Amino acid sequence: MTLTTMALIAFALVTVLVISMVMVRPSLAGGTAGKTLALVALAVLPAVATTFGTNAHLEASKTTDFCLSCHAMKPYGESLELDDSAHLPAAHFQNSRVPRDHACFSCHTTYTMYGDLDAKMKGLKHLWVNYFGTIPEKIELYEPFHNRECLHCHDGARTFEENEFHADFRQELATNETSCLECHDVAHEVEKLHELERWSRDGE
Amino acid sequence: MANEMDPRFVSRLRLAGVLVILGLLVQLATLLEAHPYSFLSFLIGGTGLVLAGVVTFVWAWARQ
Numbered sequence: 511m512t513l514t515t516m517a518l519i520a521f522a523l524v525t526v527l528v529i530s531m532v533m534v535r536p537s538l539a540g541g542t543a544g545k546t547l548a549l550v551a552l553a554v555l556p557a558v559a560t561t562f563g564t565n566a567h568l569e570a571s572k573t574t575d576f577c578l579s580c581h582a583m584k585p586y587g588e589s590l591e592l593d594d595s596a597h598l599p600a601a602h603f604q605n606s607r608v609p610r611d612h613a614c615f616s617c618h619t620t621y622t623m624y625g626d627l628d629a630k631m632k633g634l635k636h637l638w639v640n641y642f643g644t645i646p647e648k649i650e651l652y653e654p655f656h657n658r659e660c661l662h663c664h665d666g667a668r669t670f671e672e673n674e675f676h677a678d679f680r681q682e683l684a685t686n687e688t689s690c691l692e693c694h695d696v697a698h699e700v701e702k703l704h705e706l707e708r709w710s711r712d713g714e
Numbered sequence: 715m716a717n718e719m720d721p722r723f724v725s726r727l728r729l730a731g732v733l734v735i736l737g738l739l740v741q742l743a744t745l746l747e748a749h750p751y752s753f754l755s756f757l758i759g760g761t762g763l764v765l766a767g768v769v770t771f772v773w774a775w776a777r778q
Binding site: 515518519523525530532536537540545548549552556560564567571573579637640 | 724750
């Protein structure tokens, strides 16, 4: 549990305490000051607690464990353990090129002004489909993977900049005319999971 | 003191309090684990109850 979550829990408990006081002694809500107290206790504080709570949940929804808690995502999680350096997600995950606890979100958010919001709205839709809808046989991206998401980290990185092949396509890569995936084309190949070796940090 | 207030307002105030407290407790419980179920419970159960409580309070206040 993070410090923010603990602070939020403390805030909510204080709110419950203040509301309880107003409920036990309704006379506290009499007069102008009392009405203000009741307004703060029964509307302002709960609204603040709910806002912070929503934020805490949205932050938690960026974690790898959260994404992989849906059954449909399990094979994609397993693909992070493949012993194949050409397999992009596995290579990123195993070499800590993405934060391991935010692995899915790091590549599958959109690095634009409203990218996080957009990702969250799509995430809500995914939750709905997961619990109340029909999960598609094959899970696909909404649109082709944009180089912007790769270049968010790789642009300016020495290994990227000094690579002679990248130099030849610098402009095309920046404008997304040539996709990074045209060369780095092994992503989550979940249908081949059973054929490939796994790698474990513990050497198991 | 309490009996000087409109008893209907007092009962609505208490109802609003119960709804908001229940909502906050549901929200607190969902914070203990990061899981899609927790998120949905927070959104539908917790926030729904808090919203119902706030609306009840505002309604009681407006009708007083």
